[in-house]
Amino acid sequence: MAVTGDDTAATGDMPTYQIRAPTAALPQGVVMAASPGSLHSPQQLAEEATRKRELRLMKNREAAKECRRRKKEYVKCLESRVAVLEVQNKKLIEELETLKDICSPKTD
DNA sequence: TCGCCCCAACGTCAAGAGGA
DNA sequence: TCCTCTTGACGTTGGGGCGA
Numbered sequence: 831m832a833v834t835g836d837d838t839a840a841t842g843d844m845p846t847y848q849i850r851a852p853t854a855a856l857p858q859g860v861v862m863a864a865s866p867g868s869l870h871s872p873q874q875l876a877e878e879a880t881r882k883r884e885l886r887l888m889k890n891r892e893a894a895k896e897c898r899r900r901k902k903e904y905v906k907c908l909e910s911r912v913a914v915l916e917v918q919n920k921k922l923i924e925e926l927e928t929l930k931d932i933c934s935p936k937t938d
Numbered sequence: 939t940c941g942c943c944c945c946a947a948c949g950t951c952a953a954g955a956g957g958a
Numbered sequence: 959t960c961c962t963c964t965t966g967a968c969g970t971t972g973g974g975g976c977g978a
Contacts, residue, residue, distance in 0.1 A: 897965055
């Protein structure tokens, strides 16, 4: 997998959401087409067209699943970063208040 | 128990990006 | 220019919660 989101979670740069994965092997059950030169009759052509469509749908089905998986991962990463930044922000506000107390002149 | 709503996951289509 | 991949959009489906 080319997406390396975990190492940047909640710290530095956002992971690249859209990174192309190297083309994986065909899903199970997919059979490569016969060579086009071996097709002649309209029926054979129709079968070939159907087979190509089914192959395309199968690939896109898998691609959509993977795309959603990456998106969920990305969103989780963003959420955890938000959580970290909120804690950080809270600490800084507290620190600021402390410094204000220290530096402000006493008015008794 | 039933009908309704909400949500997550899915399959498909279409458009755009990028490589050959 | 063609082909493949990626992803947003949309409709469908199944499961869980909730009130009548």
